[in-house]
Amino acid sequence: MYLDFLGLREKPFSITSDPSFLYLSKRHREALSHMVYGIRERKGFIEITGEIGTGKTTLCRALVRQLDPTTKTALILHSNLSELQLLHGVVQDFGLDPMRNTRVDLFQQLNRFLLDEATEGHNVVLVIDEAQNLSLRLLEQIRMLSNLETDKEKLIQIVLVGQPQLRDKLNQPSLRQLQQRIAVRYHILPLDADDIRTYIEHRLRLAGSDGSVRWLDDAVDEIFQFSHGVPRLINLLCDRALLACYVFRVKSIDRELIRRSCQEMLGQPLANSTAATIPMEQPA
Ligand SMILES: Nc1ncnc2c1ncn2[C@@H]1O[C@H](COP(=O)(O)OP(=O)(O)OP(=O)(O)O)[C@@H](O)[C@H]1O
Ligand SMILES: [Mg+2]
Structure with missing residues (x-):
């Protein structure tokens, strides 16, 4: 269900050290x-x-x-x-x-x-x-x-x-x-700001993405701000963002969704946020 909705063959942002996902920055x-x-x-x-x-x-x-x-x-x-x-x-x-x-x-x-x-x-x-x-x-x-x-x-x-x-x-x-x-x-050194989008797209492509989820530029900027280019942090955040897409049935990832994912990851639900909390466990 989760993979189908997101148009993926497998999860793109696992935190295992799988060399087949290597992006050569x-x-x-x-x-x-x-x-x-x-x-x-x-x-x-x-x-x-x-x-x-x-x-x-x-x-x-x-x-x-x-x-x-x-x-x-x-x-x-x-x-x-x-x-x-x-x-x-x-x-x-x-x-x-x-x-x-x-x-x-x-x-x-x-x-x-x-x-x-x-x-x-x-x-x-x-x-x-x-x-x-x-x-x-x-x-x-x-x-x-x-x-x-x-x-x-x-x-x-x-x-x-x-x-x-x-x-x-x-x-x-x-x-x-x-x-x-x-x-x-x-x-x-961690990835440069310029690398973030290509890194994300590289992993998505290898996971068989059909490109139906859009990652807006402001979202990619926000991912860099949060991760400082450290791939493991990028993966954790992107994984969470995809889960949010599935939970909220949206196919576009913007700055707000990334911010909300960051807050959730850090265990601090946004004050004034009316959005439902993203569940911790990702469905298989
Ligand atoms: N160049 C890269 N291309 C694709 N994925 C990467 C790249 N660098 C890191 N990753 C991903 O980031 C995550 C962390 O990578 P890895 O475990 O290799 O880091 P590490 O430097 O060994 O961390 P630690 O210091 O904790 O041992 C993994 O999911 C890995 O697949
Ligand atoms: Mg290691």
Whole structure:
């Protein structure tokens, strides 16, 4: 009913980090290019930072999808891990069967894997998301993983992705060695005002929109004011706005509807508003 009324095949503004919905804004394109460059050129460490909800996890997933099949990749999405859990996760994600469960054994297994892949001419990439949560000890462990190298290049490329605190963490004196090895850095900024409409239309198109819901310019301006271009906030707000369209049986989204959606999201129903409250749960 909801999707039918809005002329959609699926929900366009989910807050999962689904790379098939990736919109390559200038910043996201640059971030991806930095990662791909660092990996292809075998630069060792790559650091990608961005504020909450700016698209880091989505980009990590998109990166893994687009690397060529000879590049062996492990993607670690949770960082509150012990040293052993991290090594175990990395070994498994590279498609290996963890032989034994001690730190030294897993480390050796990884080193052997890296040498084998190097002999085959394959590149190896480890992407760690939420890296701002890694303990100093784990970061040091990761640095040691990258010690294997030939005269010319690193055998493993490590992409550390995280919130801006990651940079502060890496600036600590005890991590200077790692910090100095970071060859490529990029900080993802939120979307520009100019990007908002294309971002929204991109997601709507991928969700099979028939274009029957109109997003007026003042609504798009209001979405930017509220979200400051942070994609997760845009998604939350747009999702709510579509729900309001369905509830009130309207097909045009204007500033007022967006304002009302913002207020609802923030849990502050508008004073003097005679409009019905938009229900919290969205119908399937
Ligand atoms: N470039 C983009 N194109 C399409 N959707 C995006 C883009 N960037 C972010 N999003 C969407 O915004 C939401 C948040 O993105 P994501 O989870 O990747 O952010 P994050 O930076 O990893 O957040 P956190 O700091 O909380 O880990 C997701 O729904 C995601 O699909
Ligand atoms: Mg994330």
